[in-house]
Amino acid sequence: MPQKTKETPMMEQYLEYKKQFPDAFLFYRVGDFYEMFYDDAIKGSQILELTLTSRNKKADDSIPMCGVPHKAVESYIDTLVDKGYKVAVCDQLENPADAEGKMVKRGITRVVTPGTIMDNANQATENNYITAITNNKGAFGLAYADLSTGEVKVTSIDNQLGLINEMQNLNTKETVVLNTFPKKYLDPIRKLGILISRITDLEDNYSFDFSAVTDDSQVDTLKLLISYLIKTQMRSLDHLKAAQTYETSAYLLMDHNAQSNLELFKNIRTDKKSGTLLWLLDETKTAMGGRLLKQWLARPLIKANKLRDRQHIVQVFLDNYFQRASFQDYLTKVYDLERLAGRVAYGTVNGRDLIQLKTSLEQVPQIKSILLDIGDDQLSSYVEKIDDVADVRDLIDRAIVDEPPISVTGGGVIKEGYNDQLDQYTDASKNGKQWMAELKVKEQEVTGINNLKIGYNKVFGYYIEISRANIDKVPEGRYQRKQTLTNAERYITPELKEKESLILEAEDKSQALEYHLFDEIRAKVKKQIRRLQDLASILSELDVLQSFAIVSETYHYVAPDFVEGHQLKIVNGRHPVVEKVLGNNSYIPNDVTFDSETDVLLITGPNMSGKSTYMRQLALTVIMAQIGCFVPAEAATLPIFDHIFTRIGAADDLISGDSTFMVEMREANDALKNATKNSLVIFDELGRGTATYDGMALAQAIIEYIDKNVHAMTMFSTHYHELTVLESQLTGVKNVHVDASEEDGNLVFLHKVLPGPADKSYGIHVAKLAGLPDQVLTRADSILSKLESEGGAEIKASEDVIVAETKADMPVEEKPKKKTKKAQPDDGQLSLFPEDDPNMLKAKEVTDELSKQDLMNVTPIEAINLLYKWQQKLK
Numbered sequence: 001m002p003q004k005t006k007e008t009p010m011m012e013q014y015l016e017y018k019k020q021f022p023d024a025f026l027f028y029r030v031g032d033f034y035e036m037f038y039d040d041a042i043k044g045s046q047i048l049e050l051t052l053t054s055r056n057k058k059a060d061d062s063i064p065m066c067g068v069p070h071k072a073v074e075s076y077i078d079t080l081v082d083k084g085y086k087v088a089v090c091d092q093l094e095n096p097a098d099a100e101g102k103m104v105k106r107g108i109t110r111v112v113t114p115g116t117i118m119d120n121a122n123q124a125t126e127n128n129y130i131t132a133i134t135n136n137k138g139a140f141g142l143a144y145a146d147l148s149t150g151e152v153k154v155t156s157i158d159n160q161l162g163l164i165n166e167m168q169n170l171n172t173k174e175t176v177v178l179n180t181f182p183k184k185y186l187d188p189i190r191k192l193g194i195l196i197s198r199i200t201d202l203e204d205n206y207s208f209d210f211s212a213v214t215d216d217s218q219v220d221t222l223k224l225l226i227s228y229l230i231k232t233q234m235r236s237l238d239h240l241k242a243a244q245t246y247e248t249s250a251y252l253l254m255d256h257n258a259q260s261n262l263e264l265f266k267n268i269r270t271d272k273k274s275g276t277l278l279w280l281l282d283e284t285k286t287a288m289g290g291r292l293l294k295q296w297l298a299r300p301l302i303k304a305n306k307l308r309d310r311q312h313i314v315q316v317f318l319d320n321y322f323q324r325a326s327f328q329d330y331l332t333k334v335y336d337l338e339r340l341a342g343r344v345a346y347g348t349v350n351g352r353d354l355i356q357l358k359t360s361l362e363q364v365p366q367i368k369s370i371l372l373d374i375g376d377d378q379l380s381s382y383v384e385k386i387d388d389v390a391d392v393r394d395l396i397d398r399a400i401v402d403e404p405p406i407s408v409t410g411g412g413v414i415k416e417g418y419n420d421q422l423d424q425y426t427d428a429s430k431n432g433k434q435w436m437a438e439l440k441v442k443e444q445e446v447t448g449i450n451n452l453k454i455g456y457n458k459v460f461g462y463y464i465e466i467s468r469a470n471i472d473k474v475p476e477g478r479y480q481r482k483q484t485l486t487n488a489e490r491y492i493t494p495e496l497k498e499k500e501s502l503i504l505e506a507e508d509k510s511q512a513l514e515y516h517l518f519d520e521i522r523a524k525v526k527k528q529i530r531r532l533q534d535l536a537s538i539l540s541e542l543d544v545l546q547s548f549a550i551v552s553e554t555y556h557y558v559a560p561d562f563v564e565g566h567q568l569k570i571v572n573g574r575h576p577v578v579e580k581v582l583g584n585n586s587y588i589p590n591d592v593t594f595d596s597e598t599d600v601l602l603i604t605g606p607n608m609s610g611k612s613t614y615m616r617q618l619a620l621t622v623i624m625a626q627i628g629c630f631v632p633a634e635a636a637t638l639p640i641f642d643h644i645f646t647r648i649g650a651a652d653d654l655i656s657g658d659s660t661f662m663v664e665m666r667e668a669n670d671a672l673k674n675a676t677k678n679s680l681v682i683f684d685e686l687g688r689g690t691a692t693y694d695g696m697a698l699a700q701a702i703i704e705y706i707d708k709n710v711h712a713m714t715m716f717s718t719h720y721h722e723l724t725v726l727e728s729q730l731t732g733v734k735n736v737h738v739d740a741s742e743e744d745g746n747l748v749f750l751h752k753v754l755p756g757p758a759d760k761s762y763g764i765h766v767a768k769l770a771g772l773p774d775q776v777l778t779r780a781d782s783i784l785s786k787l788e789s790e791g792g793a794e795i796k797a798s799e800d801v802i803v804a805e806t807k808a809d810m811p812v813e814e815k816p817k818k819k820t821k822k823a824q825p826d827d828g829q830l831s832l833f834p835e836d837d838p839n840m841l842k843a844k845e846v847t848d849e850l851s852k853q854d855l856m857n858v859t860p861i862e863a864i865n866l867l868y869k870w871q872q873k874l875k
Contacts, residue, residue, distance in 0.1 A: 009103045011037070011055075011063070017090050017108055023197075024086035024111060027077070031096075033067040034089070041066045047083060048076055077112050084173070084195050086113045111232035114195050115174030118148050118346060124336065125282075125290030127151070131167060132176040132225035134217065135185060141221030143243070144170055147229065149291070149338040150239040150345075150533060154218045155246050164188055166248065168256035169298055176228040203227040209242035218245060239345030239529050252300035252626050253643040257667060261648040261682075262619050263577070264297055277620055280577050281629065283550040285331040288338050288536050289543030296544060300626035302640050304562040309378065310545060310628025311559050316376045317549035324546060327370050330363040331543055337536035341529045349522060351404025351413040354396045357525070357532075361393035364535070371542075385538055389531050392524075399521050408518050411511045419517055425510035432503035436462065439496070449473050455490075462500040463490040548629040555579065557630035560621075561637045566677065568594040568639060568713060574632040575617040576624065589633075590753040592618050594713050598734045600703055603717040604724060604758035605738030611717040612648065614738065614753055615682045618715060619644055622680055641713075643679040645671035647686055661690050671712075672705060679712040685719060696720045707732040724757035846870045 010030075014037060018026050025044055027034035036044045037055070041064040045052040054062040068076045077087045089112070093105045115130025127146045134141040140163045143154040157163045167175065167189065174195040177186070186196055202223050213219050222243050229237060259265065267275040273282075278297060284290045301307055317324045335356040343349040344357075364386065371383045404413045416423060440454045443464065453465040460482055466474060467488050479491030551557065555576065572589035579587040592614075594601070603611050621631045625638050647667040664686065671681050686702060687695030699720055706714050707730045727735045737758035853866070 013103060013106060014090075017088070017106070020108060021086070021088040021111060024088040024113075025080055026088050026090060027068070027073065028090045029070065029092045029106065030067070032070055034070055034073050035065060035067040037063050037065050039064075044080075047085075048079060078117070081112055081114050081117050084114055084193065086111060086195075086197075108234065110234055113174055113197065113232060115172065115176075115197075116147050116229065116232055118342065118348070119339070124287040125284075125294070127171075127291055127294070129170045129172045130174050130176070130225070130229075131170065131172045132221055132228065133163065133181070134178070134221045134224060135182055136217055140185075141217050142166060143218070143221040143225040144172065145225060145229070145240065147233070147240075148342045149288075150241045150342060150529075152222070152225075152240055152243045153246055154213060154222050154243055155248060156215065156218060157248070160185055160188070162248070164192070165255045167194065168192065169259065176224055178224060197228065199224070199228055199231065201227075203230050208237070208240060211242065213243050213245055215245070233346075235347060236345055236526075238526065239342050239533070241533060249642075250302065252302055252623070252641055254298075254623075255645075255670070258644050258646040259298070261646040262616060262623070262644075264623070265294065275577060275581070277577060277623065280580055281547065281551055281624075283547040284543045285328055285546075286334050286540060286543050287336040288540040289331075289547065291338075292540040293544045293547065296627045297623065300623055301628070302626070302642055304640055307562065307626060307628050307640075310548075311630070312378055313382075313542075313545045314548045314552060314628065314630060315559065316374060316379050317546050318553055320374050323370050323374050324549060327367060327542075328546060330366050330370070331539070331546075333363050334360045334539060337532055337539070341532045341536070344522060344526050344532075345529055347522065349525075350406055350408050351400050351518070352406060354400050354521070354525070355402065355404065358393055358396040358400070361389055364388045367539070382538060382542060385534075387531050387535055389528060389535060392528050392532070395521060395524060399517070409511065409515050411507070411514050414514050414517050419513070422510060422513050422517065425506045425513065428506035429503055429510060432499050432506065435499055436503075447473055447475065447478075460490065461492075461504070462496055463492055464496070465490050545628070552630035555632060557624075557632050558635060560625040560631050560633075562625075562640055563637055565639065566594065566596050566711070566713070567637065568592065569635075569637040570618070570621060570631075570633045571636070572634040573617055573621055573636070575613050576620055576632045578613060578617075579632060588752060590614060590617075592753075597731055598713075599707050599711050599732030600714045600716050600730075600734070602703070602723060602726065602733055602735050602757075603715060603737065603753075604719070604721060604735070605717075606758070610738050610753075612684050615684060615715040615717060616648075619646070619680060619682055639678065639713075641678060641680045642676060643674065644682070645675055645679060645712075646682045646684075647671070648682060648684040668702060672702065672710065675706075675710050675712040677711040679710075681706070681710075681712045681714040681716075683714065683716045685717055688719070696722060699723060700726065703733060704730065721757065727757075842873045846873055 014026070014028050017028070018038075018040075025036060025040050027036065029035075035041075041052060044050065045064075045066040048066075048068070050066040050068065052064060052066050055065050056062050073089075077089075080087050088108050089110050090106050091109045093107050096104050113130075115128065117128060128148060129144045129146055131142060131144045133143075138159070140157045140160070141154065142157055142163060143152070145152045155166075157166060163185075172194060174197060175189060176197050176199065179198050179200050181198075190196060203226065206223065206226055208222075208226050210219055210222060213222060226237075226240075229240075254262075254264075260268065263276045265276055265278050266272065269275075273279050278294060281297070282290060282293055284293055337357070337360055340349070340353055340357050340360075343353055365388055368383050368386055368388070371379055399415055399418045400413060401415050414422060416426065436454050440452065443454075444450055444452045447466075447470075449466055449470045451467055451470070454462060455465055456462050463482055464479060465488050468486075471489055474491075479493055481489060482492045483490040557576075570592040573592055574587050574589050592601075603614065605611055617632075621633065621636065622638065622641055622644065624631050625636070626641065645667070647664060668683065668686060671679075671683075675681055683702070687699040690698075699716075699718055700723055703714075703716060703723065703726055706712060711732070724735050726733045734755075735757040736753050736755055739752045739754050849866075849870070
């Protein structure tokens with residue numbers, strides 16, 4: 001009969017811990033491995049490509065099992081967490097040798113989740129945010145933290161769309177909710193691939209600073225977040241900074257679509273950093289500076305005085321090249337102070353981390369000296385806030401060896417001279433090993449065995465090893481045989497075992513004392529975490545500003561002037577990213593002007609001529625200006641914008657199931673409803689996702705609405721040339737076009753923006769550039785001529801080529817003539833439209849409709865549509 005798997009004490013212990021974290025993979029330490037069982041083993045073996053085995057293979061209910069080596073566990077944890085899973089780590093809390101036949105004591109020591117992972121070498125310049133959300137009658141509280149840097153912030157958001165957008169901008173991997181959180185709000189979050197973690201209750205005690213948060217609902221959201229971190233991390237969170245409140249409206253607003261369309265962080269085509277605004281601007285020298293730059297790009301400022309302060313420091317760096325170069329040299333030697341402080345608080349810092357911290361702090365006095373040497377008052381105010389944290393630097397210098405091992409438990413971390421007792425143990429160990437070396441030489445001389453060895457292993461301790469070929473040379477009674485090998489014999493002596501005892505005792509005591517001393521040093525550094533974080537904050541800000549100086553100097557950017565009111569003037573502006581790709585002398589600059597009367601720049605010109613680039617150029621210039629960077633132009637006068645709206649590109653929203661045109665209309669609606677006179681709106685080819693007349697009508701109506709109601713500065717590119725007449729009808733609309741010329745039938749893009757509308761569309765010319773067959777191009781040109789001359793066409797396809805024929809070209813079918821009745825008077829009047837004449841009846845319909853039209857209130861587009869309809873009837 002098959003065996004039945006017994007519920008062993010170890011498996012009972014495993015199941016008890018698994019109940020605590022049912023939504024996580026449980027890594028259960030057994031000897032040198034972390035084991036997984038049951039469903040965890042089945043799924044884990046597939047994801048991690050491990051061999052799936054089982055406990056009690058002969059049983060009919062054997063338990064699936066797989067494991068990973070404890071020395072390589074972090075890489076396996078990282079793999080699972082990167083794929084969106086949680087891992088609970090259950091460690092052995094005592095030495096199995098001390099268990100005395102009982103079950104080894106174990107416990108969950110940490111839970112690693114997508115939002116709480118501390119060290120990811122591949123994302124040094126990325127924040128890893130975990131969020132918590134609460135709901136109160138459709139309004140939301142949102143708190144977020146980066147556990148690796150200690151950053152904690154909280155805000156309130158009025159609607160679900162704003163919540164989703166903020167979570168997308170934060171690129172959060174995990175969000176925490178209470179079990180009572182309404183499920184209807186979670187589906188859109190889940191569709192974004194964000195892990196949703198639920199908890200049932202909050203902590204009672206918090207060693208966390210809520211003092212800056214006065215809103216009760218925000219405090220509740222913070223408590224939810226901190227409770228989850230306490231439950232999962234199970235260790236000190238002293239490095240978490242005091243919570244800061246923020247309002248999204250306190251910054252230049254850009255939703256996730258705008259950030260994507262403008263390629264601030266990711267290239268739309270490659271999904272990489274290369275080819276983005278971040279790629280252009282990132283000349284930072286530290287990981288923490290790189291993270292701060294991303295934060296500034298995501299949230300540009302709307303306070304002109306703060307922007308001028310940043311501009312001033314950028315100019316100071318530009319004016320002092322040699323000091324800036326020295327500052328950069330020292331800055332490159334500063335490690336990631338924020339994350340080092342986090343590891344100190346977590347208790348995971350090792351000797352090498354402390355040496356990195358010491359190296360970083362050694363640069364600070366030189367940095368301060370260089371910046372003070374510049375002699376600028378505003379820059380000096382930064383320097384005055386810089387704390388050397390010299391006591392921490394000196395402590396590490398006295399205590400930690402220059403090249404410590406990774407492990408802090410195996411010895412070799414603490415410097416000689418730091419602790420007298422440790423020095424004594426070290427001397428005893430060294431002297432013992434010296435005695436061993438001398439013993440080896442002595443025994444070789446006495447026995448005449450030149451290859452005699454003295455070795456050590458954990459099982460037998462120290463021993464004398466003699467090869468089998470030389471055993472007969474061993475003096476009688478000199479050694480005690482300990483172990484026989486295939487090719488050698490191993491011996492011991494009483495004196496050897498006595499020295500062994502002294503050496504091993506010294507090494508054991510030395511390692512234990514070293515770890516104790518290291519723990520004390522770590523605790524002392526931990527008390528200075530706030531000072532280290534403050535230092536990191538100042539250095540990262542200066543790092544970003546020097547990065548702006550490098551970029552501005554390299555590409556000849558200028559400081560923009562900020563003005564109030566509805567006016568904007570950019571002289572010879574360039575698209576910063578395109579210019580970097582093409583080279584300084586290849587990009588053709590263009591002016592952008594909005595005067596006090598202009599709301600809409602209506603941009604026409606051929607496809608591929610540069611309309612989209614021209615519009616993006618303005619948006620990126622605004623963003624650069626409002627983070628404090630100089631801008632790509634000869635001169636720039638800008639207002640402070642509160643919001644940037646974009647409708648660029650054609651793409652479906654696969655998550656919500658919306659079509660391209662629906663996405664287009666949603667984004668347009670967002671702009672029309674939420675834009676203010678201080679907003680910037682970018683509409684690229686709006687209306688192209690539907691039929692021609694539908695799209696044209698919508699485009700005109702939107703332009704009119706902006707001109708009459710919104711008054712936001714708007715760039716509106718279009719291929720509907722009919723819309724250019726709006727300049728003469730609406731005071732806020734101004735035509736500009738991207739110039740192109742035709743030379744010997746070929747289209748030449750000039751990429752120069754000029755006043756007025758484009759003279760015509762160049763679609764067929766662009767098709768020629770794309771390489772379409774000559775037969776197609778010739779036929780298309782013929783069709784276009786007919787359509788333009790006759791105002792409409794009936795399209796049909798023949799067997800050989802695509803054919804478009806107007807009704808005038810179609811053969812008239814001979815029909816028998818009908819006898820016409822004599823017109824009869826009606827109420828004494830002669831009828832002008834005999835009922836038996838179809839053509840006359842159609843004419844009557846047209847004239848009836850014409851007489852009912854209020855021509856003074858018909859738009860040009862509507863008039864064209866009516867004329868076309870009447871023409872078709874009359875034909």
